[in-house]
Amino acid sequence: MRSRISHHVTSRSDGFSLVEIIVTLIAASIFATILIQFLGTNTMRSYEPVIFLSDNMLLQQNMENITAEYKRILLTTPAQPLNALKSWITPPHVNGGVGVDENRFVQFVDSAETDCVGACHVLKVTISKGDHSLTALFTD
Numbered sequence: 725m726r727s728r729i730s731h732h733v734t735s736r737s738d739g740f741s742l743v744e745i746i747v748t749l750i751a752a753s754i755f756a757t758i759l760i761q762f763l764g765t766n767t768m769r770s771y772e773p774v775i776f777l778s779d780n781m782l783l784q785q786n787m788e789n790i791t792a793e794y795k796r797i798l799l800t801t802p803a804q805p806l807n808a809l810k811s812w813i814t815p816p817h818v819n820g821g822v823g824v825d826e827n828r829f830v831q832f833v834d835s836a837e838t839d840c841v842g843a844c845h846v847l848k849v850t851i852s853k854g855d856h857s858l859t860a861l862f863t864d
Contacts, residue, residue: 776856782820783858786851789817794862806847806864818851825857826850 740748793812797805806829813827829844830837840846850859 775854779853779856782822783851783853783856786818786820786822787849787858787860790849790851791860791862793817798864804864806844806862809862810847813849820853822851822853824849825852826859830861 790809790813794805794809797808797812801808810827810829813824815824818824826848827850828848829840830846830848831840831844832838832846837848845863847862848859849862850857852858
């Protein structure tokens with residue numbers, strides 16, 4: 725008796741098909757593009773807090789220099805210390821790209837600030853760098 729042996733051909737998948745590889749590469753490319761766009765934008769803007777802090781520290785340093793000079797003037801120049809400070813506040817003494825926006829005498833009448841003419845006792849100094857500004861009032 726002869727036995728009949730049937731051979732079943734089964735397909736075994738030992739790897740990935742070309743379609744699976746192409747779909748995976750396309751999906752990875754899309755994901756990488758989105759990730760690069762997101763990280764690129766955040767990386768480009770990551771310097772903004774550092775610049776913000778640097779500008780503010782530079783303004784603070786310049787205002788501290790002005791205040792220290794005013795204290796020195798008060799000790800050494802008893803007559804009209806505000807006039808001496810007003811003439812001292814110039815670009816060589818305010819540095820680092822800081823601009824002097826206001827350097828004028830003011831007075832307050834009914835809670836409103838006006839320019840002062842005559843005997844003035846309040847000097848308003850405003851310095852700025854970029855979008856930041858710092859104002860101080862000096863009195864004698």
